[in-house]
Amino acid sequence: MQIAGRPASQWLSARAADLTARVIARLVDESPVYRALPREEVDGEIAEIVHRNMELFATLVFERRAAYDSELVEQRNSAARRAEEGVPLEAVLHAYHLGIGMSSQDLFAAAQPGDxxxxxxxxxxxxxxxxxxxxAVSAAYLEERQIMESQENSGRRSLMSALVAGDPLDAVVHRTGLRLAPHYLALTLAIGENADERGSGVSGTVASRRKLRRLQGQLDRITGEPALTVIDSGGGTALIPCSASPPDWDELRATIERVRVVIGADMWVAGVVAAPGEVPDAVTLTADIVALVGRAGRPPGLYRLQDVLLEYQLSRPSAAHRELATLLDPLVGKPELMQTLETYVANGLNRRATAAALDVHANTVDYRMRRVAELIGRTPSDPADLPHIGAALVARRALG
Structure with missing residues (x-):
């Protein structure tokens, strides 16, 4: 095959060195990724791959055949090394497309009508x-990334397990190569279903995985460090590396609300900052808080121990637990009275808010509260009786 009276393979071989230099110059000029790489790497290995592609294509043209897989080994190896370095795949492919494109442009520029x-x-x-x-390049790159992510995820799981179990950390850190953070923001999450999971047109498994990918991405952004997580579609535990300074809890609440919007599902989250050796107790505490706010019907959001101090203390096992719970025994078998009492207390003794929540008339709330007072011998609206009633509700929830 000839272009302008000269064999195309000869033209390509003769122009390979000059084209390589021009491709490298343009690549560095156009791509911030390659501009950030060490210059000796760009002028060395990467330039060699560009030159190799041009020489190989000249051979293919001369022999009028397609490339063999064995002739693309160096290109695959180079792609795997770029994956190790964190060079994006699109940047890797851009280099190959740029080199082939510039070579073709020069080759065809001199073509005559008879060619x-x-x-x-x-x-x-x-x-x-x-x-x-x-x-070839994409497959090698993605295979290397998969291996790296598998090793990294395995290391994270090992570190997470050791932190939560309170196991010695030195051996795990040495084996995985992961850095131990000064502190961790321990989060326990309870997650509701989103619209995709409830919908009939999307696979539940696909919807759950999509939700979890979005959640993981948002958790990684909280401090800019990858979060250690054991979470399924219904919730779980996350350990987020952080510095010694405590987080801004108002900002963290806003972040949790943004996460809720992104994944499209309600979340009840409890958090506490702990040093590595304190993580087991922190996880236990946050799990208790999430269970507590769930039983109490608290709205979605981020909770700390300070937000549920009284309820938490009253939910701890004690000799007074069962005695407190028996205060409401007269309401057993009368679910409408128990539900109205719980709603009334939760709404700050506001009869209209209680009526709206239960979809009944406000007079019905008044009647039921009189019946409750008659049965248990205490009046919810009485400041002296209310603490006992509130404690009894917490105790009954704690006892299941």
């Missing part, structure tokens, strides 16, 4: 070569 048949054949070979390169 059209050979130009068509060459163009078909260019596209086939680029296709094979793209497949």
């Amino acid at each position: 059209m048949r050979d130009v068509q054949v060459l163009l078909t070979m260019v596209l086939d070569f680029l296709r094979r390169l793209t497949i």
Whole structure:
């Protein structure tokens, strides 16, 4: 095949060195990713791969054939090294497309009308070569990333397990190569279903995985460090590396609300900051808080121990537990009275808010509260009786 009276393979071989230099110059000029790489790497290994591609294509043109897989080994190895360095795949592919594109442009620029048949054949070979390169390079890159992520995830799981179990950490840190944070924001999460999971047109498994990917991404952004997580679609535990200074809890509440919007599901979250050795107790505490706010019917959001101090203390096992719970025994078997009492207390003794929540008339609330007072011998609206009633409700919830 000839272009302007000269064999195309000879033209490509003769121009390979000059084209390589021009490709590298343009690559560094156009791509911040390659501009940030060490210059010796760009002028060394990467330039060698560009030159190798041009020489290989010249051989393919001379022999009128497609590339063998064995001829793309160096390109695959180079892609794997770029994956290790964190160079994005799109930047890797851009380099190959740029090199092939500039070579083709120069090759066809001198073509004459009589060269059209050979130009068509060459163009078909260019596209086939680029296709094979793209497949080989992408596969090698993604395989290396998969191996790296598998090893990284395995290391994170090992570190997470050791932290939560209170096991010695030195061996785990040495084996995984992960850095131990000064402190961790321990979060326990209870997560509701989102619209995709409830919908009939989307696979529940796909919807759950999508929700979890979004959640993981949002948790990683809280401090900019990858979160250690054991979470399924219904909730779980997250340990987020953080500095010694406590987080801004108002800002963290706003962040949790943003996460809720992103995943499209309600979340009840409890958090506490703990040193590595304090993580087991922190996880136990946050799990208790989430269970407590769930039983109490608290709204979604972020909770700390300070937010539920009284309820938490009253929910701890004690000799007074059962005695407190028996205060409400007269309401057993009368679910409408028990529900109205709980709603009335939760709404700050506001009869209209209680009526709206239960979808009944306010007079019905008054009647039921009189019946409650008659049965238990205490009046919810009486400041002297209310603490006992509130404690009894907490005790009954704690006892299940």
